[in-house]
Amino acid sequence: MIGFKSFADKTRIDFPGGMTGIVGPNGSGKSNIAEAIRWVMGEQSAKNLRGSRMPDVIFSGSADRRSLSMASVTLTLDNTDHYIDTPADELLISRKLFRNGDSSYFINNKQCRLRDVTDLFMDSGIGQGSLSIISQGNVEEIFNSKPIERRSIIENVAGVYKYKQHKLTAQRE
Numbered sequence: 137m138i139g140f141k142s143f144a145d146k147t148r149i150d151f152p153g154g155m156t157g158i159v160g161p162n163g164s165g166k167s168n169i170a171e172a173i174r175w176v177m178g179e180q181s182a183k184n185l186r187g188s189r190m191p192d193v194i195f196s197g198s199a200d201r202r203s204l205s206m207a208s209v210t211l212t213l214d215n216t217d218h219y220i221d222t223p224a225d226e227l228l229i230s231r232k233l234f235r236n237g238d239s240s241y242f243i244n245n246k247q248c249r250l251r252d253v254t255d256l257f258m259d260s261g262i263g264q265g266s267l268s269i270i271s272q273g274n275v276e277e278i279f280n281s282k283p284i285e286r287r288s289i290i291e292n293v294a295g296v297y298k299y300k301q302h303k304l305t306a307q308r309e
């Protein structure tokens with residue numbers, strides 16, 4: 137991350153195999169890390185990133201530091217198991233945004249369309265709109281949801297939802 141939310145300086149965070157916990161005081165940037173991942177994978181809603189407009193993700197300055205004009209995040213994925221359906225053993229997905237709204241996406245350092253990033257994660261269960269990242273707000277939503285809604289969330293995660301849809305379609309035909 138460079139210039140993304142509270143991460144003004146270039147910050148690299150490794151997620152080795154297994155489980156990684158990120159701990160720190162309130163406001164230290166834990167959620168910002170999850171949002172950086174969500175953003176680089178193509179998030180289009182500023183609201184889902186707790187902003188009102190997309191440029192709100194750019195470092196806006198602090199008591200002793202001027203604001204920056206660009207935010208950039210690169211996600212490096214070990215793809216040696218080809219979990220993501222592409223021949224590359226390593227995937228670098230990058231997104232850049234300038235204050236004037238200019239925005240660009242890159243896969244393995246080659247500029248591409250948002251669509252290419254979205255397609256890359258399609259069917260992987262980890263891309264845009266998936267439930268692989270649950271934000272603090274979502275947790276509350278899940279707790280407060282009615283049993284029927286909660287069931288559909290669980291079905292969605294378990295991959296049952298798509299079969300239910302197929303069944304409904306078949307029954308209609």
Ligand code: ATP
Pocket residue numbers: 140141142143160161162163164165166167168169192193194195196197
């Ligand atoms: P909590 O434990 O309360 O959930 P957290 O560790 O998840 O806290 P975050 O919500 O990730 O903390 O970080 C919030 C901090 O990020 C705030 O101090 C906020 O000012 C800062 N921040 C958010 N957007 C920007 C921005 N564009 N520029 C600079 N700082 C920002």
Ligand code: MG
Pocket residue numbers: 166167168272
């Ligand atoms: Mg948080």
